[in-house]
Amino acid sequence: MSEEELDLVQKVREELEEIEVSDISEHSARFEALHEKLQESLKSIDNL
Numbered sequence: 001m002s003e004e005e006l007d008l009v010q011k012v013r014e015e016l017e018e019i020e021v022s023d024i025s026e027h028s029a030r031f032e033a034l035h036e037k038l039q040e041s042l043k044s045i046d047n048l
Helices: 003-021 024-046
Strands: none
Touching: 003 024
16 A cells, blocks of 8 residues: 555544544534545546
């Protein structure tokens, strides 16, 4: 894995940990934002 990929994985893990301890009312919006971030990352990997 490249340094950039490792950085992304670490950021996702940190975000998931933050979501876990956040108020449940925030979960949906935060998961959606994280999902969008991951989709954009995958698109850039696939050059779409």
